[in-house]
Amino acid sequence: MTLSLPTHLPVVDHDELHQRMMGNALLAERMLNKFVATAPAECDQLESAIRIGDKSTVTSLAHRHKGTAKTLATHRVAAAASHLEERAATDSVSELLALLEELRQLHQEVRDVVGGESTCSAPENGAQRP
Amino acid sequence: MNSTSKSLRVLVVDDDPIAAETLAYAMSQFGYCSEVAGDGIEALKHVRTGQFGIVISDVEMPRMNGIELCKEIRARNACGYTYVILLTGRSDTDSIVEGLDAGADDYISKPFHPAELQMRIRAGERLLMQQSRELMIFAMAKLADSRDNETGSHLERIREYCRLLCEELSTWPQYQDVIDGIYIQSIYETSPLHDIGKVAIPDRVLLKPGRLTPEEFAIMTQHAQIGGDTLRAVAEAYPEAVFLRMAYEIAMTHHERWDGTGYPRGLSGEDIPLSGRIVAVADVYDALTSQRVYKPAYSHEKAVQIIRESSGSHFDPAVVRAFLILEDRFREINRELGDVVGYTAGPSHLPGTAIRMA
Incomplete structure (x- = not known):
């Protein structure tokens, strides 16, 4: 099962981010950089939890990631994390890994926007790995 | 910012x-x-x-x-x-x-x-500021009260009685523009300060068992003026703190009498601030129903009788009417927050009691 994300939205809503950071552009940039820097590790944690079937941890991590994404006005990322949170109870590991892969791709879009470089990209064929 | x-x-x-x-x-x-x-x-x-x-x-x-x-x-x-x-x-x-x-x-x-x-x-x-203010006011009042504290929950009862009276009066047309929520909260907070001037009264007078001599009584009556002057100075220093104005009024006028025979200024009728007239009834009811070194605790019925008989002389008749409507609630508060003492019917005349209500 894949998610139909709101692709018409920019990956980062800069106006909203500006408002949330109370007009502090440097803080906004720093928070976005922090996000793209920590997102790969969070995805790795999610992947581990998915693979061992730890549904509560998947729910918890996805929920927190959704909150972070909303704080940074990255609504498509938030929507993907929200979908992962909602589907965390499923027994379909492949479905959850597919959702996680979508999340990783969105992180890459954010990374492209902020000009950061990926330090920990998604594993190749991660969604298909047994 | x-x-x-x-x-x-x-x-x-x-x-x-x-x-x-x-x-x-x-x-x-x-x-x-x-x-x-x-x-x-x-x-x-x-x-x-x-x-x-x-x-x-x-x-x-x-x-x-x-x-x-x-x-x-x-x-x-x-x-x-x-x-x-x-x-x-x-x-x-x-x-x-x-x-x-x-x-x-x-x-x-x-x-x-x-x-x-x-x-x-x-x-x-x-x-949080409101809570801090209430705590500070009550702590000050408790400190002052501790010197002659024969009735541990006197201040707690006084503020409850005052709140009750205000809530009742606020429903009467003539008081609806005067007594609002802020007034009720203010009297609840500041009525415990009514006797704060007693900190300046010597122990030999304040703690004397039995009746006071005229000279001692004169010293005792100074507590209203002293408390009022102190709180007026604070109120003038902080004019934005409206509740301090009420605290001053109460401390200064709660021993004034409706007929003008009270102290310290001999005010009469509505020249006495309403807050002072309300605290007067609450304070006397509590004094009558509490045991003191110079008197036993009178029954609720006896206290009601005394207050009823003092309407128009000692007390504002309107406040007494409110009190009589609420007398059962006063009895409940007295029981809930009362100190453990035995009631007596009390003597038929109460000169000593009246004096030591100072």
């Missing part, structure tokens, strides 16, 4: 470093000092220092979540009240009810809107 001059400290609790840092930045912009804790366990250590008036906490966190933290704070409320705002992405009714049931004061959806959060914090700040 980018200062951190406010004394109120805010504890931010969130396991998401980005959310926590954003919140901490917002606090600095609002002028508050803040600290960050990553979960409930860490937050509790900070709360126990007593340095944080407001806690803004995420709900979903490892080790101890926001709901559990809230319950722990309420269970260990040893360092004054802590205002707790829960901040979470879950905004369904069940989650909100669970949070408020755990003792949270407010609930804000995540991600927060800075302006909304600032207003919510200000609401918390107002509540």
Whole structure:
């Protein structure tokens, strides 16, 4: 099962981010950089939890990631994390890994926007790995 | 605004470093000092220092979540009240009810809107200031009362009686424009200060068992003037603190009598501020129903009889009418907050009692 994300939205809503950071552009940039820097590790944690079937941890991590994404006005990322949170109870590991892969791709879009470089990209064929 | 001059400290609790840092930045912009804790366990250590008036906490966190933290704070409320705002992405009714049931004061959806959060914090700040004010006033009153404190809960009863009388009078057309919620809260807070001037009365007079000589009585009556003068000076120094004006009025006039034979200024009728007329009835009822070194405790019925008979002489007839409507409630409060003493019917004439009500 894949998610139909709101692709018409920019990956980062800069106006909203500006408002949330109370007009502090440097803080906004720093928070976005922090996000793209920590997102790969969070995805790795999610992947581990998915693979061992730890549904509560998947729910918890996805929920927190959704909150972070909303704080940074990255609504498509938030929507993907929200979908992962909602589907965390499923027994379909492949479905959850597919959702996680979508999340990783969105992180890459954010990374492209902020000009950061990926330090920990998604594993190749991660969604298909047994 | 980018200062951190406010004394109120805010504890931010969130396991998401980005959310926590954003919140901490917002606090600095609002002028508050803040600290960050990553979960409930860490937050509790900070709360126990007593340095944080407001806690803004995420709900979903490892080790101890926001709901559990809230319950722990309420269970260990040893360092004054802590205002707790829960901040979470879950905004369904069940989650909100669970949070408020755990003792949270407010609930804000995540991600927060800075302006909304600032207003919510200000609401918390107002509540904490109100609590601090009440505590300070009552502590001062207790301190003054402790010198001749033969009736441990006298001040607690007085303020309850005053509130009752005000609530009743506020429903009467002639008082509806005078007695509002602020008036009632003010008299509740400041009526315990009515005898604060007694701190200046010598022990040999204040603590003397039995009747006072005329000279001693004259000394005793000075407490109204002294208390009034003290509170007037404070009220003039802080004119924005309206409640201090009422505190002054009460201390100065609660021994004035409707017929003009009271003290310290011999005011009569409506020249006596309403607050003073209300406290006069409350104070005398409590004095009559309490045991003192110079008199036994009279029964509720006896006290009611004395107050009824003093309507139009000692007391404002309108306040006495309100008292008579509420007499059962007075009896309940007297029982609930009363000191354990035996009632007596009391003597048929009460000159000593009247004198020592000073």
